[in-house]
Amino acid sequence: MDWNQAYLDRNTPWDKGVASPVIVELLPEIPMDAKIVVPGCGTGNDINAILHRNPALVIGFDIAPEAISHLNARFASNPIVKPLLGDFLQCGPDYKASVDVVVEHTCFCAIPVAMRPAYAKTCASILRPGGKLIGAFYWMPRDTDDMSVGPPFQTSEAELLEHFSRYFTLDTRVATVGFPERLGREFRVVMTRRPDTNDEASLRSV
Ligand SMILES: C[S@@+](CC[C@H](N)C(=O)[O-])C[C@H]1O[C@@H](n2cnc3c(N)ncnc32)[C@H](O)[C@@H]1O
Known part of the structure; x- marks a missing residue:
């Protein structure tokens, strides 16, 4: 995919x-003054x-230069937003355990x-113990790769547990809000970074 x-x-x-709408519903999970990372922020x-949560800093990562130039223009007057x-997946060493919310x-x-x-390892690396990974995880595209339905790769609750449970406690449920064509096809997820897996040895074992 050429983004x-x-x-x-x-x-x-x-x-x-x-x-x-899932992210809007999850906004109360974000503490005020948080340092936040948004991967693939478009x-x-x-x-x-x-x-709206008065963050200290919002770092938006995207691999597409065109998305980043849009961000630079959109948030030019807002020093809180840092488009990168x-x-x-390469940012782990730069932000090690310093981020409050992904x-x-x-x-x-x-x-x-x-x-x-x-991806799971990077989120775990950059979040402080007790930090949160919140979001909408797209799980069940219709039987098609039509991008108007949603982005390409589906997931399942079992897969989320497989990748994330070594680092996080998970609260996963089917979202009850969403864009109309995705309704019932996204997980609303709140993961909390476990303090007991914040060592290099366990991160390296992935
Ligand atoms: C389906 S789009 C979603 C964009 C945005 N989250 C939205 O909902 O409008 C996926 C985004 O992830 C970005 N992306 C893909 N792989 C990436 C990576 N490894 N690191 C950062 N961004 C990535 C793409 O450039 C694209 O902007």
Whole structure:
């Protein structure tokens, strides 16, 4: 998937122009003054909603230069938002245990399935003990790879447990809010970083 080309072509059916209703519902999980990372943040619709929680800093990662230039323009006057061009999966060493909240929305389902252990490990690496990974995890596309339905790779509750439970306690339920075509097809997830797995040895064992 050439994400940058999709943004250049304005072929971005996942971008609804507003925050995910699931993320909006989860906003109270975000403490005020938090340092927040949004992986695969696209054009920043969720970041816009997150700003209502008066964060200290919101770092938006995206691998597509076109998405980052959109973010730079959109939040030019807001020093709280830091758009970063790059691979979220590489940011672990830079943010080690320093982040309060990671907000996931259609990034986990967009990376190749083989990279999911690295995604979980990166979230675990950057979150402080007790920090939270909250989000909407897309789980059940219809029997199609039609991108207007949603991003490419589905998941399951069992898979979320497999990848994340070594680092997090999980509260996973089927979201009762959502964009109409995704309703009933997303998990609303709150994960809390366990303090007992915050050592290099366990992180290396992935
Ligand atoms: C389906 S889009 C969702 C964008 C945004 N979350 C939204 O809902 O509008 C997936 C996004 O993840 C970005 N992406 C894919 N792999 C990435 C990676 N390894 N690191 C950072 N961003 C990535 C893509 O460029 C794209 O913007």
